Amino acid sequence: MRILAAAMLLVFGAGLVEAQETARATKAPEKFRVKFETSCGDFTVEVQREWAPLGADRFHELVQAGFYDECRFFRVVPGFVVQWGMNGDPAVYAKWKDREIKDDKVTQSNREGMITFASRGPNTRTCQLFINLADNQRLDDLGFAPFGKVVEGLDVVQKITSEYGQRPQQPLIQEEGNAYLKKEFPKMDYIKKATVVPAG
Numbered sequence: 001m002r003i004l005a006a007a008m009l010l011v012f013g014a015g016l017v018e019a020q021e022t023a024r025a026t027k028a029p030e031k032f033r034v035k036f037e038t039s040c041g042d043f044t045v046e047v048q049r050e051w052a053p054l055g056a057d058r059f060h061e062l063v064q065a066g067f068y069d070e071c072r073f074f075r076v077v078p079g080f081v082v083q084w085g086m087n088g089d090p091a092v093y094a095k096w097k098d099r100e101i102k103d104d105k106v107t108q109s110n111r112e113g114m115i116t117f118a119s120r121g122p123n124t125r126t127c128q129l130f131i132n133l134a135d136n137q138r139l140d141d142l143g144f145a146p147f148g149k150v151v152e153g154l155d156v157v158q159k160i161t162s163e164y165g166q167r168p169q170q171p172l173i174q175e176e177g178n179a180y181l182k183k184e185f186p187k188m189d190y191i192k193k194a195t196v197v198p199a200g
Contacts (some may be wrong), residue, residue, distance in 0.1 A: 028053075028060035031199045033151070036068075037192040040160055043153025045115050046199065052104035052147035055117050055125065059147060060196065062127055067096065068194040072181045074173060076162040078133065083118060084191065085128030086170065088178030096127045097174070103143055110139040113154050114146035131157055160189045 030049045049056040075083035087093040102123050110132050118128040164185045172180045
């Protein structure tokens with residue numbers, strides 16, 4: 001019994017250490033940049049973790065995992081937002097779409113160029129993002145907490161095609177991924193690659 005108990009303690013202890021290491025690994029740097037190479041040019045986002053720590057950590061984790069590579073800008077509303085974050089592979093998206101994080105306090109305003117997580121309500125942020133295409137301060141009171149801003153290439157963000165507006169259906173993106181988007185919306189702009197780069 002003592003041997004069994006000791007073995008269980010070792011397993012539990014190892015699991016706890018692994019969990020703690022994973023938690024440390026997912027904490028983002030206090031300041032970092034992400035370069036987005038897209039079909040219409042490149043833009044760079046600078047993240048300030050203190051603005052929204054939980055959002056910054058999740059964003060960093062997703063970029064490091066390559067989650068946003070090949071993601072389509074499936075919702076573009078001129079003068080409002082450009083939105084993305086549904087992975088083109090339904091199996092990959094399924095692993096992330098329900099991994100909700102708690103809300104951050106809103107410390108920055110949703111001004112033009114600020115990047116923010118989309119949500120369905122309180123404490124429902126997962127992997128979808130939007131960049132404000134105008135000053136959208138009304139979103140502040142709704143709990144949308146920016147965690148970074150576009151520091152290079154805002155003109156590129158403004159050029160992302162809005163031809164399809166809000167026509168793409170999220171349930172179909174979830175089920176069929178990029179196969180659906182490429183077939184039905186062939187001119188839709190997309191992210192070729194997102195990479196963490198040194199902060200300026």
